[in-house]
Amino acid sequence: MGNRHLRMGQYNRLKIIKRLDFGVYLDGYDDEILMPTQYVPADVEIGDFVDVFIYRDSEDRAIATTLEPYGTVGEFAYLEVTATNSMGVFMNWGLPKDLLVPFKQQRDNMIVGKSYLVFIHLDTKTDRIVASAKIEHFLDEDTSELSEGMEVELLPFEYTDMGIKALINQRNLGVIYRDQVFKNIELGKPTAGFIKKIREDQKVDLALVEQSYNRIEGSKNEVFEKLQAAQGFLPFTDKSEPTLIYRTFGMSKKDFKKAIGGLLKEGKILLKEDGIHQVVS
Structure with missing residues (x-):
C-alpha cells in the first residue's frame, strides 16, 4: 500500500481503521483521514472499505464524505x-465548503447568483481544490476521437449570438447553432446531441437529438431490414464501435441499442455473443 496515494478532490476507496465519538478515521495511506459522524454509513465496521470523496475543510484538513459534489x-x-x-469568488459544488475561483482564474467579472462553466483542478502550490473559469486552457483541441454523426453528451453552458456553446463529452468545445435549437435548453443540464460537422479549423458544429417515438420505430425498421438482407445475421453487439454502427445503420449507438432492445422484446431477434440473429418462426 506504500506506493498508493490519496487522490485529493476525487473518490477514493479507503479502509476504516478507528471509530471515535465524532466519526471514523480512514487509512489515507500517508495519513489518517477523518469522516465525520454525519457521513458515516449506518452499517459499517472497522476493517470495512468505504467509497468517499476527499476534500479540504475550512481549516485545510483532509476530510472524507459520502456526499457527492457536482464535479470532481x-x-x-x-x-x-x-x-x-x-x-x-466561491461556488456551490454540493459540499459544506464552497469551491474557490481565484481572481486570476476568472474570465469575466463573475457575479453572485449567476452560474458559469468552470474546470476543477488542484492548485499545485497549495494542494487545494480550486476552479478556473478560463476553460480554454483545459479543453482538448484534438477532435480525432469525434466523427460526424456520432452521438455525444453535451453540457450547454453559454448563450452567444450564434447559438449555445456546449461542452462535448467533458473534453471538447462545440456550438449548437440557433437554427438547431428546437427545444428549451437548460444551461448546465446534460443533454444528448450529435456531431453535425467538424470544420477544417477543428471547430465543431452540434445538433440536438430529438428523442421521439417515431425515430426509434424508424431505427428498429432499419436494423430489421438490414438483418433480413444479410440472411438473418449481423455481427453487431452492444459492444460494437459507435462509428461502425453509424456507418452501417446511419444511427447513433444509443438509438441502435434502443432498436435492438425493441426487436428483442417483440421476439424478432436473438442476441448472441457473435451478434444479432433473426428469429425464424
Whole structure:
C-alpha cells in the first residue's frame, strides 16, 4: 500500500481503521483521514472499505464524505457563484465548503447568483481544490476521437449570438447553432446531441437529438431490414464501435441499442455473443 496515494478532490476507496465519538478515521495511506459522524454509513465496521470523496475543510484538513459534489478534480462543472471576497469568488459544488475561483482564474467579472462553466483542478502550490473559469486552457483541441454523426453528451453552458456553446463529452468545445435549437435548453443540464460537422479549423458544429417515438420505430425498421438482407445475421453487439454502427445503420449507438432492445422484446431477434440473429418462426 506504500506506493498508493490519496487522490485529493476525487473518490477514493479507503479502509476504516478507528471509530471515535465524532466519526471514523480512514487509512489515507500517508495519513489518517477523518469522516465525520454525519457521513458515516449506518452499517459499517472497522476493517470495512468505504467509497468517499476527499476534500479540504475550512481549516485545510483532509476530510472524507459520502456526499457527492457536482464535479470532481479533472472535470468541468456548471456551478453557481454564492459569495465573493478578496481571494476570489466561491461556488456551490454540493459540499459544506464552497469551491474557490481565484481572481486570476476568472474570465469575466463573475457575479453572485449567476452560474458559469468552470474546470476543477488542484492548485499545485497549495494542494487545494480550486476552479478556473478560463476553460480554454483545459479543453482538448484534438477532435480525432469525434466523427460526424456520432452521438455525444453535451453540457450547454453559454448563450452567444450564434447559438449555445456546449461542452462535448467533458473534453471538447462545440456550438449548437440557433437554427438547431428546437427545444428549451437548460444551461448546465446534460443533454444528448450529435456531431453535425467538424470544420477544417477543428471547430465543431452540434445538433440536438430529438428523442421521439417515431425515430426509434424508424431505427428498429432499419436494423430489421438490414438483418433480413444479410440472411438473418449481423455481427453487431452492444459492444460494437459507435462509428461502425453509424456507418452501417446511419444511427447513433444509443438509438441502435434502443432498436435492438425493441426487436428483442417483440421476439424478432436473438442476441448472441457473435451478434444479432433473426428469429425464424
